[in-house]
Amino acid sequence: MSSDTRFDPASADARWQNAWEKAQTFRADSDSPKPKSYVLEMFPYPSGRIHIGHVRNYTMGDVLARYKKATGHEVLHPMGWDAFGMPAENAAMEKGVHPGGWTRDNIEHMKAQLKRLGFALDWNRELATCEPDYYGHEQALFIDLYEAGLVYRKESEVNWDPVDMTVLANEQVIDGKGWRSGAEVEKRKLNQWFLKITDFAEELLEGLGSLENWPDKVRLMQENWIGKSKGLEFSFDLSNGEKLPVYTTRPDTIFGASFVAVAADHPVAQAIDSEEAREFIALCKRGGTTAAELETAEKLGFDTGITAKHPFTGADLPVYIANFVLMDYGTGAIMAVPGHDQRDFEFATKYGLPIPRVVAPSVEEAGKSFDGEAEAGEGVIVNSDFLDGMSVEDAKREVIRRTEEHGRGTGKTVWRLRDWGVSRQRYWGTPIPFIHCDACGVVPAPKDSLPITLPEDVDFQTPGNPLVRHETWKHVDCPKCGGRAERETDTLDTFVDSSWYFLRFASQPADRPFDAEEVAKWLPVEQYIGGIEHAILHLLYARFWTRALAHMGQIEVKEPFASLFTQGMVTHETYRVFIPDDEGQTIAPRSYYVSPEEVERRDGKVFEKSSGLPVEIGRVIKMSKSKKNVVDPDTIIDSYGADAVRWFMLSDSPPERDLPWSEAGIEGCSRFVHRLWRLFAAHDAGAQGEDKALDRKTHQTVAAVADDIEALGFNKAVARIYELTGTVEKAAPSASRSAAIRTLVQLVAPMMPHLAEEAWAGMGMDGLVADAPWPEVDPALLIEDEVTIAIQHKGKLRDTLTAPKGAAKEDLEAMALASEKVQRSIDGAEIRKVIVVPDRLVNIVT
């Protein structure tokens, strides 16, 4: 290799990608005796093209996977496709293509894009969830779950998206609108398939405690989502002779109850036979569910005229229908304690109901009045008969005990988590493997009939599910009685597909979903990397499936992902052109966004190329098509090569934060690629002589980069590599310098693998740098023999000096006092104290 040859990514990238493929460098061997490391990034939906967010995500995983390989691990780093879902059907409707063809074309294209980036992936294990050899096994697992009692059907009110014509999970309803279509969600009653995730609520909550390497933020979000609360369920005797069960988390405040409230949907409310009641209920239902509406919503109530007998005092409490009581939480009815619940307080204030105090800061303050709001905090129980003087916690226990003793109710744990509705009235998903028979009811499809494949001949010109309209597909004989029966036409929520794919990556037998022994070798995933948007849905469902399979004895592992990392987005500034006023006609300025390629810079200002109009540079925000601030990975790889793009993805921003894309930034990265290349070309295997300081720097950098990669602090690793590069460039030729250059090749290999292979080969090294072990660190070289000591006077820096490492305190003090600058600062003042931190600083206090 000679110094006048420029590094040419256009040829080098593909050459090394082929070399890795030919050598099967990244094939994961389950039988390897090496320690295993499973590195996984959330697999992509094949939307058509890789976007820059994928590039960042997979680059991070790739650096870790390559580093793990170098440090002696057998690495499993697979890739696949989360290939079912609505966009394929939308494309079918809009373009008249088949969802399968559209999806497979996309996969092919995106796979080629990923290959251009040189990721260290084991493509032998590639899978797509839309293929029968994946979803057939999913059907088998679904039947297993059914047999384990974790699948059931129920008639239920569902969130119906009128645009996508499908059911949405609660998690897919955002502010009352469909998460994809944005349409106002309607309520409909349908027979639906459910997974009993609530059976695992306690486990899923407790399991969070063991996930130390998950971000606290995600654990907290899941905790809130599961939403455990402990309390008391008991019944009021109503004046109409019925019993009304209510749920409360504050049984200690029971003597403060001044009214009872039920939800509008509650049977007690529904049974009120009056025009006014019906009108009020209708009013409650009309209320919006958006954040803004709820925040400002006034507490409204309707007095039913019914009264409820207080279980301890025997007082008659009025029963209201209230708009703030939810039917689907607890029992849909509450005992209202206005003194100690803000909502109840507002309601009582509005309707002139009593607001008794039953918790006070001290017994003496039992008569204290309220200051315009409820007091929900700690204190001592007052005005509460046998509870007086107790702490909140003691009173809770006592009330639960007495209520249970009287047989009026029980202590109860209530969860916010609901069972997971998995039915979708869609074609492009896993067919639910069940058969409806008039005689036998719902019967699971026999396992030997799996996979139940989707019919190819379907049309999408009519809204709704084509499986329902299909002429022949759904007709089948009942596996039990042999009579005429019909297939289930619902398909599974695509979140089911992504709830177990990590198991299939680990082991892919043809005749069953996975092999337990193989799974045990690889799982749990050592490092899972993906977007924060999956903090609840995907990650909770995957945890649930893993636990359910463990519960059924199919696998041992209980938590699928040992470490989770949620990476930030790639952002970019926006370019906006304001259309000039048309002779003062325009009132509001009209504007449109233009893409980065459509603008040019002149004299420090920015203009649209085509029109010459000035462009306003906007906020740095997430890339999106509508804001036209997207950057296409293919284009930038063409311009700069894979290594520069990968390097950019790792530089500057900490990986959990957003990364602002910039043209200047990628150019800087590209410059560095070529700068390294020149340095590598200057490698002289025959150079003689030792450079101790350089050796130290090299070894320190190796150790630091290793630490940084293991902590996923890629931006810091990058900075260290820049630093070492600068040092090596300035160093005089020596054996140490040549060694440092070889080491540098290895340090950048996980990040810029193509450049590294090219340099490695150019230096005449054996084999691939991808197979080379991580450079060894000599611990003796990590320690400096000289240190810089800061000298402070009254805490302010006055001078620095160089001292041998480990110098005695007295010597450092003497050296500090000998400093002219320090003496000038002290200016003859009396020295009261001298603080010496060995190898660090001397602080003189006067």
Next chain:
RNA sequence: GCGGGUGUGGCGGAAUGGUAGACGCCGGGGACUUAAAAUCCCCUGAGCUUUGCUCGUGUGGGUUCGAGUCCCACCACCCGCACCA
């Protein structure tokens, strides 16, 4: 409203309680060149009475010999959840 996070140069960001601003980008100056590109070198927080000094990590307090870092109060922005009894 509840919960969580983040505030450091023109920008992205470094900094086990111990020299704030590593490293990168932008910008300025210079070298090389007929010229440009590429490359290399130097400068680059602010201010001042410039051998040096003062100020400076959102604001105000506190602890400490010493605070970006710890404690208290506040402000701003971002994210999640949301009438969950």
